[in-house]
Each structure stands twice: as structure tokens, then as C-alpha cells.
Amino acid sequence: MMSIQVSIIVPCYKQAHFLNESLLSVLAQTYTNWECIIVNDGSPDDTERIAEQWSARDNRFKYLKKENGGLSSARNAGIASSKGEYILPLDADDILHEDYLTFLVPELQQNSSLAIVSCYSNFFINNRSNIIHQQKPIGTTYHALLYENNMMASSLYHKKYWEEVGGYDENMKDGFEDWEFWIAITKKGREYKFVEAFLFYYRKSKKSMFIDTLAHHLESNMEYVFKKHNEIYIAQFGTTMEYLFSLIKRHHASEHKIKKSVEYKIAKIIAKPFRIFQKLMIKK
Known part of the structure; x- marks a missing residue:
């Protein structure tokens, strides 16, 4: 039996109304050697019923329930139980292009110097045909990540680096945890790459964790990251x-x-x- 290559981690908290669409995009992947772990982060909505339906539908879907601990905690719990060599975090309201894994997995397989692979993103409202913005980030080293996060949370990376840096920082409960995580992985000289194709759909909504973070926690999160990784910011004084x-x-x-x-x-x-x-x- 072929070993699982990719573990897709889908934390869900009060996003059950989007979960089916997100999981359908996982099921539609043309690359099939994956498992998908749905993490119920103490959600008070219909997450459990939907997750159990998907687990019954296809045994590649797994269900994990835990007490609410925030996004970092949910991702860490899912990854800790995963069996894949590569990790793909996927928020419960976002969508993958059907060829996402087909394009990105070979990049990690063929280039041992890469720690992370990402791609271009479409930002949409309501349905993924309603594109309101497109993002084409650039960069290969941590220097491009120092002052803003231009790499989406749903990027593919080696699980061994999650283990090495101690996972996502669970003290960061107000967003930007993925930014800190990318810096932690790449600051020792490891590289990343952006595949030049629009393979990810990011849902824009009036109310979201990201919107709340920008409005209320931007400065405090930046201060936390600067202090935690002070050596690289001092080097770039x-x-x-x-x-x-x-x-x-x-x-x-x-x-x-x-x-x-x-x-x-x-x-x-x-x-x-x-x-x-x-x-x-x-x-x-």
C-alpha cells in the first residue's frame, strides 16, 4: 500500500456552513494520495455532523474533535495525528483548485532545497467565480517575509519542519500565526517557491479572523513576531x-x-x- 504523501488539515470553528464546499475541493483533487483531517475546534455549530458524513463517505477523510483552543492549537492537533510527509493547512471556508496538489507536490519531491511551496491566489466573494482580487507574490527567502506575510496559510510544506520549530505558536490566538510559522522555518536559510498559477481561492467576507486581526491586533502581533525573532530584525536594523x-x-x-x-x-x-x-x- 502506498504511504500517504499529503495530510490536509482542516480546522473548523463556526464555519460549518462553508465546510462542504471546502471538502468538495479536496475530494476533487487530481492528485489522490492524501488524507484529510477535519479538526472540530470545539465548534458550537454543525461541524461534527458534516465531518462524520464525510468520514463515512470516503475513508481518506478523518475526524478529530477537541476543546476550543484557537487556530494554532487546532492545526497542531491535526498535524500531530497525521501520517503524511507533507502538510497542507486548509481553512474551512477556502477552496483548492482541483490541480493544486498535482502542481505543488512534485515541486517538493524534485527539489530537496525547498521547505515550502505556495502559489498564486484568487480572492472571491460568495462564489469562486466572483473574483475580486488576484495575488501574485514573489520571494524565495525569509527576507521577503520580514515585514509582511506574502505567503498564504494554505501552502504545502515538509512535516519535518513543523516538528523542528515546535509547530504553530499557540500563544498567537489573534491571527498572523502562519506568518510567524513561515519565518521560524525559513530564517535558518531554507527556501520556498511560488508556483506561477492561480490554484487557490481565498474567501473574502465582512467578518473574518483576518479582518478582525487587521482592525484590532496588527500592532501587537507584529511586536510579538519582532521580539520572538529579534535576531533577524536586529541583523536588518x-x-x-x-x-x-x-x-x-x-x-x-x-x-x-x-x-x-x-x-x-x-x-x-x-x-x-x-x-x-x-x-x-x-x-x-
């Missing part, structure tokens, strides 16, 4: 300082633009009587 000061300038420019806007001026006028009243109350 000049570039790091330029980047951080550019963020400060961008923030000030945005703040200035808001203060110059008509809406801000109107709000300031409306609020003026309340400020006067507040001052009078303080004097009393």
Missing part, C-alpha cells in the same frame, strides 16, 4: 527602522486626513456644546 518609521508617518498622515475631513469638522462643531457643559460641571 536599518531596514527595520525605516519600515517602523514609515508606519508612524502613515498613521500621522491618516490622522491628519481625518481631521481635515468635513465629517470630522461637523462632528467637532456638534460636540462643542457638550464640551462647554462638561467644563462648567467640572468648575462647580
